[in-house]
Amino acid sequence: MAIKLMQGNEACVAGALKAGMRFYAGYPITPSTEIAEISAEALPKVGGKFIQMEDEIAGMAATLGGSLAGLKSMTATSGPGFSLKQENIGYGIITETPCVIVNVQRSGPSTGLPTSPAQGDILQARWGTHGDHSIIALYPSSVKEIYYTTIRAFNLAEKYRTPVILLLDEIIGHMREKIEIPENDDVEIIDRKVPTCPPEEYKAFKVKEGDIVPEMAGFGTGYRYHVTGLVHDETGFPSGNELVADKLLNRLIDKIENNKDDIVTYDEYMLQDAEYAIISFGAIARSAKAAVDHLREEGIKVGLFRPITIWPSPDKQLLELGKKMKKIYVIEMNAGQYFLEVDRLAGKHTTVEKYGKINGEIITPEDIVSFVKEDQNA
């Protein structure tokens, strides 16, 4: 067992390498830069490749290219770069190209407060690219969880053949914390299914009976196929047929939405006998956990629900919370983004209140305690 003091961004790269990342393309931006830096140093040592592109758009394109060539690929960015990557994230979705996009969020819009934390990309992660689609976005809360969640991001990307977004907070990305990685860490690693049929029989976008997604051949392995951002049939060539469009676009949504039980993860704290729930994620969930302890000491029966999978949202759990709780408080470092999702579900049965900050200052346990107490006394 190796106990180390590790930075969040460093743990992200360690997790990616463990998952099998062998290609990184991107454009450095604070507060994600260490991810590029460390990848640049580490990848050549394991036979991988790192490339710094001319901007974030090209970085996203190259990440997809690396994956189509058969390598597990990642890119990392922050707010402005995440916006630039959106068109190509859509390309990754429709071409079913697995990859991991890390967004170490910062305050915005635009260049905003470049070194200050924010959780303002919750909805951009969901709806940043145009058109109807589903997406997977994960949100860890500690350095250790960054390591394991990055591995999981790769696993989900490979299993469901889709871009997976890893949302990080500057607060944890730049923080150093204790992490224990077992010497023989037998964590599950999932690799994409590759075709075994002769190349001439390969249909690049046909889903075999019992499979979730089509088998994926790496470019250069003898299997020739067409990749396009246009709606395409099972061969990969474009089609304007409404039946083809209906089948493909719904399949892309369903492969994620119908497998929520596998994809959705969350953490609960002191919810067993709780009358009130705080919902919070990432670094702010740490403040919320401290606030729960404090409020409990004062006799307020409150617990914490922390989604680790942000998208698809844990809708069953949120609905249940709505039925059980007298009130739900959504605490996030934005003006109320995840609040909309909680209110949509839990709001059918209970009152949902929001508390946020958008000035670059972290939400403290004290902020949350005062907010909840003021609300209780109101």
Place this chain on the structure above:
Amino acid sequence: MDRWELRLSGSGGQGLITGGIILAEAALMDGKNAIQSQSYGPEARGGASKAEVIISNDEITFPKVENCNLLLSLTQLSCDKYIKELNPEGILIIDSSVEMPERDDIKVYRIPILETAEEKMKKPMVANIVALGAIFKITEIVSEESLKKAILARVPKGTEELNRTAFKEGCDLIK
């Protein structure tokens, strides 16, 4: 004490982030929990910069310093900026170039950290290790063995002896 919240402040380039990392790593060697964070952006390059370290026997949830019980300030600017947030009964360690603050509810150690590094050792870059020596002597926040091990693991190869001496010089500043 069960929970220490430290702020190491000064100007960018004084090695305070490295100092914070070393303290946190020593705490882990002692079997404790530790978190280290720092200020980013323009203030980290000149102006007042800070490294924060939290050391605790328990889980550390909120990762930033809320109840600062030790402040190290190597410059006037950083002392002026952070002194307000030092707890009553807290420990202030300032370089002798920094003026005595107008607070009578804290314990102040005013010692020649920079002078020791610059004049006595002729190596300004070891000021952070001199400071760690003083912090250790005052607080025994981590064990001497772990701290020495953590220092030697972090400093550049070939400077081990220099840093060992710097640590001892720092300890000797506290009588």
